[in-house]
Amino acid sequence: HSETASIEDLSTSLRVISQAMFTHYHQKVIILIDEYDVPMQAAYQNDYYDEMVGFLRSLFSSSLKTNDALEKGIMTGCLRISKESIFTGLNNFSSYSILDNIANEYFGFTTEEVEQLLSDYQLSQSMNEVREWYDGYRFGDLEIYNPWSTLSYVKYRIRDVSFRPVSFWANTSSNSIVVQYIQSGDRGLRNEFEQLMNGQSIIKDIKAELTYREMDNINNIYSFLLLTGYLKAINHLGDHRYELVIPNREVYEIYKQSFMSYFRDYASARKSTLYQELISGNEGSVNEILNDILMRSISYYDNQESFYHGFLVGLLNDHEVVSNREAGEGRFDLCILPDSILGTVVIIECKHSKGIRDLRDDALIGARQIQKNQYLKEALNDGYKNVIGYGISFNKKQCYVVKTDEQ
Incomplete structure (x- = not known):
């Protein structure tokens, strides 16, 4: 018959099992506990943290402290959570972290x-x-x-001799915490992540002992990422200060996927608004929306015109987008067609600026190119009622938008 164990039964379970093994084999038992902190993470995320702290304290005390059958115990985990007192009273307790040379x-x-x-x-x-x-x-x-x-x-x-390396960490639950930090981070945090993604290092104070209660504090993000393997300390600068980098390609790909997922979700939520502002001719609003989306991105991509072209296609792909089609006397970059000839056609000319100071002038060049090559006129000749053109220039994570509706 089935029977549900009580919390008290579970709290003494390891002790009972180890004593039974000692009685049978006449040898003291070594208890190995892997990822001892994972239950704390799950409890924190699902609002039963205090209960889990109490349970683990009882479990570890009964099995690792007051247990005559115990030879030794070894526990592994990512965070050193002794501050939660789950190890209260354990005898001869030693703790070694990734910052230590021992073991x-x-x-x-x-x-x-x-x-x-x-x-x-x-x-x-x-x-x-x-x-x-x-x-x-x-x-x-x-x-x-x-x-x-x-x-x-x-x-x-x-x-498979043709197998290529992949990120085997890609679908682990801890990656969700990385996304959470990205979503809650400010511009400064994104800039620091950008440095890391571009192969540079950052210098941070590291807190070797963290509890899951402290994970929501944005100041502890780099300590958490170091202790859980998402960063690597390459230089100890004294006291608690370390120089940090991304450890390898596997972790880089995890960051890349996390950032792209966040970026896609954020950009997707603004697609409809962007399109409405484009067809309404609201140059200022288009400028604000595009700059906001770009500022939330991480610049691990090449700063090339082709990237920004694809960036706009992705933002407008809920509509019919014609890209680099012959038109008038040249080639426009993008044309967004409405569902009906009574709607508004949007034609966009992209420019890649060498510097921030060139953004406005390059956007003007794009707008004038639309006029010069008669892109708007051709759309009207095709029977569409309304046509608007935009010259949009990009430099890294900034852009400038200039409208033209001259026909």
């Missing part, structure tokens, strides 16, 4: 171990590829490879 070789694979692993499977030629994607973690002074991702790569590579 650093046990957190993952060393270079020598990865070289041997690849050699065993005749994959030595893939060492540079594995290093680029899955190396880069630093525990104390030692470089460490991600063990799960390295093993996953080998598993797929020996089955």
